[in-house]
Amino acid sequence: MSKKNLEALPFSLEMEEISINGYERVLRVEEKRVNLSAIISLHNLTLGPALGGIRIQPYKSFEAALEDALRLSQGMTYKSSVAGVGFGGGKSVIIADPKTQKTPELLLAFGTAVHALEGAYICAEDVGCSMADVDIIRRATPYVVGLSHERASGNPSPFTAWGVFRGIQSVAFKLFGSESLTGKTIAIQGLGSVGSCLADLLFWTGANLIIADVDREKTDLLAQRYGAKSVGADQIIQEKCDIFAPCALGGILNEQTIPTLRCQGIAGAANNQLLQETDGDTLAKKKILYAPDFVINAGGLLNVSAELEEGGYHPENPRKKTHQIYDTLLEIYAIAEKNRTSTQSAALELATHRLEHGIGKRIFSPTFHNAITD
Numbered sequence: 001m002s003k004k005n006l007e008a009l010p011f012s013l014e015m016e017e018i019s020i021n022g023y024e025r026v027l028r029v030e031e032k033r034v035n036l037s038a039i040i041s042l043h044n045l046t047l048g049p050a051l052g053g054i055r056i057q058p059y060k061s062f063e064a065a066l067e068d069a070l071r072l073s074q075g076m077t078y079k080s081s082v083a084g085v086g087f088g089g090g091k092s093v094i095i096a097d098p099k100t101q102k103t104p105e106l107l108l109a110f111g112t113a114v115h116a117l118e119g120a121y122i123c124a125e126d127v128g129c130s131m132a133d134v135d136i137i138r139r140a141t142p143y144v145v146g147l148s149h150e151r152a153s154g155n156p157s158p159f160t161a162w163g164v165f166r167g168i169q170s171v172a173f174k175l176f177g178s179e180s181l182t183g184k185t186i187a188i189q190g191l192g193s194v195g196s197c198l199a200d201l202l203f204w205t206g207a208n209l210i211i212a213d214v215d216r217e218k219t220d221l222l223a224q225r226y227g228a229k230s231v232g233a234d235q236i237i238q239e240k241c242d243i244f245a246p247c248a249l250g251g252i253l254n255e256q257t258i259p260t261l262r263c264q265g266i267a268g269a270a271n272n273q274l275l276q277e278t279d280g281d282t283l284a285k286k287k288i289l290y291a292p293d294f295v296i297n298a299g300g301l302l303n304v305s306a307e308l309e310e311g312g313y314h315p316e317n318p319r320k321k322t323h324q325i326y327d328t329l330l331e332i333y334a335i336a337e338k339n340r341t342s343t344q345s346a347a348l349e350l351a352t353h354r355l356e357h358g359i360g361k362r363i364f365s366p367t368f369h370n371a372i373t374d
């Protein structure tokens, strides 16, 4: 491990390299005066600089934070590879309670660390990190997307929701021979930015909804708006439905929950839905069609990465690509069928094939249209 002290910067940052097999660069970042303790994980830079969010959470330990950063950055590599955005996989985590410990100084110090990587990592908002936070980080580095300026891509959630909607249509097509969702029952777990937008899209296309969120008030409100059946947050996974759409937590498809499923397909926004890769095989054995999360939920990534196009952000471009998530998923179902593997394995195979052959590799450097004007 080598230690580099960035004395020249206004912050006294300690950036310590952690050597992890299979990872391009993993850094432990500390700035004691502002209580910054963070990890930046760059998993793979084959196709372009690593693009990935900043997760701010009060992790129980450094090891737990590291595990999350490694898992999430690897997921970003696969997501970017299949989405063809010309970016690699990265993610950062800041060990702090976003409600009480997130200060402008901490965010600025973190931005300084991102800047020290000279564009190898481009950060964005994620759980616990808001648009206002990335605006602060922008003061320390231009290597950030999802800001509030007028040339930015804005809220990624409607794009993610549209990609999930198209993914649900692909599951319906594969299972029932038609992409129509009229009269189909879809159960949505989590009614946040993506889940609530998805509920709206599904309502207008004629689907019947079952919904749940830990926030009962929100669930009741949307149940009334969409004539949906409202159930408890711990109950929705066992509801009989055509397609289950997990839009809340990771790891919800596991040894305990899979035997209780009463759906024919799974297609939702949540990251890392499978607790383990083998859970994808269990789903395949149960003949439940699973739309791999890192493929179906790429709409937000497609949108935010469009902000870095040379000609500036035009929503029509990511809209077109998000629409095509349907076709990518049909391709993955076909690979799975041909190779007699799970759809998860097929999606990973597609992602690694693209990485190995440099398919979708970035030719031009990303353009940052985010100059500070005030």
Ligand code: NAD
Pocket: 156, 157, 158, 160, 189, 190, 191, 192, 193, 194, 195, 212, 213, 214, 215, 233, 234, 247, 248, 249, 250, 269, 270, 271, 297, 298, 300, 301
């Ligand atoms: P969000 O925080 O806005 O919403 C999550 C919702 O899930 C909240 O309403 C919360 O109350 C609810 N929830 C939490 N625990 C629950 C439980 N046990 N049962 C039921 N509901 C529960 O998040 P979001 O932006 O809507 O994202 C949803 C998921 O999709 C997350 O896993 C996120 O990582 C993933 N994702 C989001 C985007 C995006 O563009 N926002 C892109 C890719 C992936």
